Amino acid sequence: MNQVAQHYAERGRLLDRIAEGLARTGKTLDGATTGDLAPVDEFHIRGRKATLELAEGLRLSASSRVLDLGSGLGGPARTLAEVHGCHVTGIDLTPEFCEVATVLSDRIGLSDRVTFIEGDATDLPFGDATFDAAMTIHVAMNIAAKHRLYAEARRVLKPGGRFAVYDIMQGDGGDILYPVPWARDAAISFVVPPDEVEALLIAAGFKVLERRDSSEESIAWFKALADESARNGPPPLSLAAILGEGRKEMVRNQVVNLAERRTRTVAFLCEA
Ligand SMILES: C[S@@+](CC[C@H](N)C(=O)[O-])C[C@H]1O[C@@H](n2cnc3c(N)ncnc32)[C@H](O)[C@@H]1O
Numbered sequence: 001m002n003q004v005a006q007h008y009a010e011r012g013r014l015l016d017r018i019a020e021g022l023a024r025t026g027k028t029l030d031g032a033t034t035g036d037l038a039p040v041d042e043f044h045i046r047g048r049k050a051t052l053e054l055a056e057g058l059r060l061s062a063s064s065r066v067l068d069l070g071s072g073l074g075g076p077a078r079t080l081a082e083v084h085g086c087h088v089t090g091i092d093l094t095p096e097f098c099e100v101a102t103v104l105s106d107r108i109g110l111s112d113r114v115t116f117i118e119g120d121a122t123d124l125p126f127g128d129a130t131f132d133a134a135m136t137i138h139v140a141m142n143i144a145a146k147h148r149l150y151a152e153a154r155r156v157l158k159p160g161g162r163f164a165v166y167d168i169m170q171g172d173g174g175d176i177l178y179p180v181p182w183a184r185d186a187a188i189s190f191v192v193p194p195d196e197v198e199a200l201l202i203a204a205g206f207k208v209l210e211r212r213d214s215s216e217e218s219i220a221w222f223k224a225l226a227d228e229s230a231r232n233g234p235p236p237l238s239l240a241a242i243l244g245e246g247r248k249e250m251v252r253n254q255v256v257n258l259a260e261r262r263t264r265t266v267a268f269l270c271e272a
Pocket residue numbers: 004005008041042043044069070071072073074075076091092093094097119120121122136137138139142143182
């Protein structure tokens with residue numbers, strides 16, 4: 001298995017862990033909403049709120065066909081399908097994530113509007129100009145060949161289609177402290193500054209419409225989670241279910257990296 005997929009797959013028993021966490025909130029998978037699952041299946045900083053913000057720029061309607069590059073457990077795809085009524089195809093390198101994404105979608109009644117495929121976002125199995133919109137959330141940190149990721153996104157988008165990119169990028173505060181949720185060490189981490197991402201997007205043929213640094217909101221989001229945990233104990237359902245061994249250190253470094261400007265959270269809205 002690819003080293004990146006291996007990193008994300010190492011926890012195992014994902015569906016059971018998610019169902020157990022959900023049960024602690026008094027809910028079951030059947031009948032759960034995307035909002036109920038968001039604490040665990042929106043696998044990025046600022047969770048569901050960030051996904052909804054990104055979607056605002058994508059000009060979605062019920063007839064839109066959307067591609068999610070690096071779709072993980074499928075939370076962002078399901079959120080867009082539920083809120084905008086569109087169809088979302090997710091592609092991800094990690095086999096268990098694709099399987100769990102499919103089962104979760106079925107159980108919560110969204111299987112007619114989302115499809116998950118195992119594959120590499122830098123080599124898409126789709127024809128040119130297939131999709132009306134695309135997004136990628138917290139994925140490029142694991143991809144060295146970002147030029148291929150963005151070129152593929154551009155190729156499969158229809159002319160004028162929107163592309164939203166939301167990733168952790170390199171800041172000016174020094175080297176990243178590891179482990180972090182996307183990598184135990186630098187071997188599978190390919191984080192670059194926002195200026196480099198912008199240049200790559202332009203080189204891939206995109207017009208950059210907007211660039212937004214949300215790092216201060218990200219720091220506030222982590223603080224709110226920590227305050228809530230200090231008051232009421234660990235949340236019943238959270239990313240802890242999927243982060244695996246050493247998750248406390250991963251989260252601590254994620255917060256320190258942001259606070260010390262070693263990383264930034266940045267989103268781009270582009271047009272093909
Ligand atoms: C931090 S998770 C984010 C998942 C999802 N975008 C979300 O926000 O909930 C990163 C995901 O990127 C996937 N990934 C990394 N490199 C990839 C590649 N080259 N092609 C497809 N997926 C990839 C991993 O398997 C993992 O599911």
